[in-house]
Amino acid sequence: MRLLVCIKQVPDMESRFKVNSSGDWYADADLAYRMNEYDEYAVEQAVLLREQLGAAADLTVLSMGPDRVVEAIKKALAMGCDRGVHIQDPLVHQKDPWQVASAIASFARDKKFDLIFTGMQSQDRGSAQVGVTVAELLEFACATTLVNFSYADGTITGKRELEGGVKGVVRLPLPALVTCQLGLNVPRYPTLPNIMKAKKKEITSLAVADLLKEEALAATTSFYPPVKKGGGVVLEGDPADLVVKLIDILKDKNLVRR
Amino acid sequence: MKALLVGEYREGKLLDSIYELLAFAGKLGAEPVVVLVGDAANVPRCDGSVYLADVATYGEYNPDLHKQLLLAVIHKEKPDYIVFSHSSYGWDLAPRVAARLKAAQVSEIMGLVEGGLEVGSCNGKMRRIVKPVTATAVFTIQAGAFAAQGEPQGSPTVLTLEIAGAGKVQFQGYEPVEAKDVDLAKADIIVSAGRGVGKKDNIPIIAALAKALGGELGASRPVVDAGWVNHSHQVGTTGQVVSPKLYMACGISGAIQHLAGMKKADFIVAINKDRDAPIGEVADVLIVADLLQFVPALTAKLR
Numbered sequence: 001m002r003l004l005v006c007i008k009q010v011p012d013m014e015s016r017f018k019v020n021s022s023g024d025w026y027a028d029a030d031l032a033y034r035m036n037e038y039d040e041y042a043v044e045q046a047v048l049l050r051e052q053l054g055a056a057a058d059l060t061v062l063s064m065g066p067d068r069v070v071e072a073i074k075k076a077l078a079m080g081c082d083r084g085v086h087i088q089d090p091l092v093h094q095k096d097p098w099q100v101a102s103a104i105a106s107f108a109r110d111k112k113f114d115l116i117f118t119g120m121q122s123q124d125r126g127s128a129q130v131g132v133t134v135a136e137l138l139e140f141a142c143a144t145t146l147v148n149f150s151y152a153d154g155t156i157t158g159k160r161e162l163e164g165g166v167k168g169v170v171r172l173p174l175p176a177l178v179t180c181q182l183g184l185n186v187p188r189y190p191t192l193p194n195i196m197k198a199k200k201k202e203i204t205s206l207a208v209a210d211l212l213k214e215e216a217l218a219a220t221t222s223f224y225p226p227v228k229k230g231g232g233v234v235l236e237g238d239p240a241d242l243v244v245k246l247i248d249i250l251k252d253k254n255l256v257r258r
Numbered sequence: 259m260k261a262l263l264v265g266e267y268r269e270g271k272l273l274d275s276i277y278e279l280l281a282f283a284g285k286l287g288a289e290p291v292v293v294l295v296g297d298a299a300n301v302p303r304c305d306g307s308v309y310l311a312d313v314a315t316y317g318e319y320n321p322d323l324h325k326q327l328l329l330a331v332i333h334k335e336k337p338d339y340i341v342f343s344h345s346s347y348g349w350d351l352a353p354r355v356a357a358r359l360k361a362a363q364v365s366e367i368m369g370l371v372e373g374g375l376e377v378g379s380c381n382g383k384m385r386r387i388v389k390p391v392t393a394t395a396v397f398t399i400q401a402g403a404f405a406a407q408g409e410p411q412g413s414p415t416v417l418t419l420e421i422a423g424a425g426k427v428q429f430q431g432y433e434p435v436e437a438k439d440v441d442l443a444k445a446d447i448i449v450s451a452g453r454g455v456g457k458k459d460n461i462p463i464i465a466a467l468a469k470a471l472g473g474e475l476g477a478s479r480p481v482v483d484a485g486w487v488n489h490s491h492q493v494g495t496t497g498q499v500v501s502p503k504l505y506m507a508c509g510i511s512g513a514i515q516h517l518a519g520m521k522k523a524d525f526i527v528a529i530n531k532d533r534d535a536p537i538g539e540v541a542d543v544l545i546v547a548d549l550l551q552f553v554p555a556l557t558a559k560l561r
């Protein structure tokens with residue numbers, strides 16, 4: 001069984017974001033990058049299935065972006081993926097979801113993948129489009145937002161998470177693509193021996209221009225921090241003083257006694 | 259301009275989010291046409307046309323078939339916009355339709371601005387303006403961003419929608435939420451732990467503050483996913499929606515899905531070491547501090 005997992009590298013969300021010079025995305029400098037949180041669940045699920053199937057499976061991890069995304073690929077290899085593919089694109093942030101999906105689909109089209117995993121969305125752009133669009137382009141069965149996954153005899157059984165925590169149980173035939181939601185599993189930390197082993201795994205580099213022939217369907221025209229709505233007070237300083245100040249406020253609002 | 263609004267039907271009921279879609283169409287200045295897989299007893303109150311496909315035939319979740327139904331209506335009505343709620347139904351279906359039409363999709367729209375659509379970015383810390391370049395565009399709108407104005411009125415012309423076909427994905431049914439051991443909806447005071455508490459061993463610090471204030475312990479999703487507290491404490495779109503007198507968010511960044519569960523609280527206090535955390539947008543008081551220092555000190559003073 002041929003498995004593919006698609007991952008994105010994103011900045012740590014606790015970073016201070018600064019707008020880049022073209023005003024359409026964050027400036028790269030001073031940011032610490034990591035694997036998109038949703039994709040960690042996708043990688044873990046793919047590796048679990050890889051382990052379940054043993055020698056009968058082969059698991060590729062793919063990421064699109066500038067050279068730094070190789071770090072995320074290496075992490076996925078250390079978690080248990082067999083091989084990596086890097087679609088080199090220093091300007092990935094200017095591609096819309098349609099273009100990212102088109103590039104991935106054009107890579108995947110003749111590779112006979114049976115099952116593709118992606119995160120349900122990225123933490124930085126949050127469009128929740130790329131996975132489903134890849135499935136549409138490849139005409140794969142697709143279900144999103146899985147919080148439970150199992151595979152047996154050519155059929156996937158998944159639970160989709162719905163509003164309020166209700167779940168919808170679905171079955172999918174292969175070939176299929178599933179998008180993974182937080183909490184689907186417990187992503188493993190790569191161990192040192194596995195990090196060493198991963199260094200020997202192959203990472204193929206492909207130029208985005210060779211895969212992507214599609215124009216963007218949407219453009220980001222600006223990027224900015226939200227205007228603070230005001231109203232709220234911000235208290236900073238010595239924790240002991242802050243405690244006193246907060247208790248005064250809570251007393252004033254009758255939210256604590258005394 | 260015409261907007262095709264895709265209604266949602268779950269567990270035998272039409273969801274109220276249809277009225278948010280109608281409000282959004284109003285803001286766009288577009289003539290609304292509704293399409294829905296549902297039943298004749300559950301048609302929205304509005305003017306104009308409602309295309310209705312029978313849920314008994316097409317199911318509540320059958321994305322391949324629902325996509326075909328929508329494409330049939332789109333073919334006939336030639337809308338400029340096709341609008342979904344940004345929900346588990348909408349984000350699952352919208353990209354399928356957009357891909358078939360090769361139309362731009364803009365996800366989780368929170369506002370209409372000069373020159374484009376405003377969407378959140380970086381877990382709510384930033385905003386983006388996105389502009390479709392295709393003639394037809396697919397939109398999903400953020401829950402609660404376009405509130406319905408007044409009581410919905412009108413009685414639409416209902417048109418029956420039918421197609422032949424089958425879907426690849428098979429829906430097996432719903433699984434209800436596990437029984438709750440705490441009903442946060444009834445609590446006057448909730449003190450919630452977020453990922454910022456760092457580890458399971460620190461949960462008692464937050465629980466102790468909840469106790470000192472006479473409230474209940476709440477949590478953000480990662481804390482629940484990690485198994486530090488159980489799901490009945492989760493606040494947010496996939497947990498409980500609460501409206502206590504006091505909500506204290508400890509080490510919670512304020513992602514939209516969390517805010518959706520607590521922003522109706524009367525008074526919100528956030529404790530976060532990041533001054534820019536989006537929770538600051540809804541907080542009445544934002545305490546910029548390390549919660550591991552601040553929370554025990556606060557609890558001690560309250561005792």
Ligand SMILES: Cc1cc2nc3c(=O)[nH]c(=O)nc-3n(C[C@H](O)[C@H](O)[C@H](O)COP(=O)(O)OP(=O)(O)OC[C@H]3O[C@@H](n4cnc5c(N)ncnc54)[C@H](O)[C@@H]3O)c2cc1C
Binds near residue numbers: 455532
């Ligand atoms: C479909 C869907 C449904 C979802 N449903 C829900 C839901 O119901 N409820 C929910 O909560 N989330 C939900 N989420 C997840 C949501 O998007 C966020 O990922 C989540 O709310 C983040 O939780 P958090 O704020 O605890 O963690 P983070 O975003 O990681 O934030 C941690 C915060 O703690 C602060 N911090 C760290 N250390 C300290 C310290 N020592 N002292 C003080 N502050 C500190 C940081 O500055 C940061 O702001 C959902 C997501 C999706 C896609």
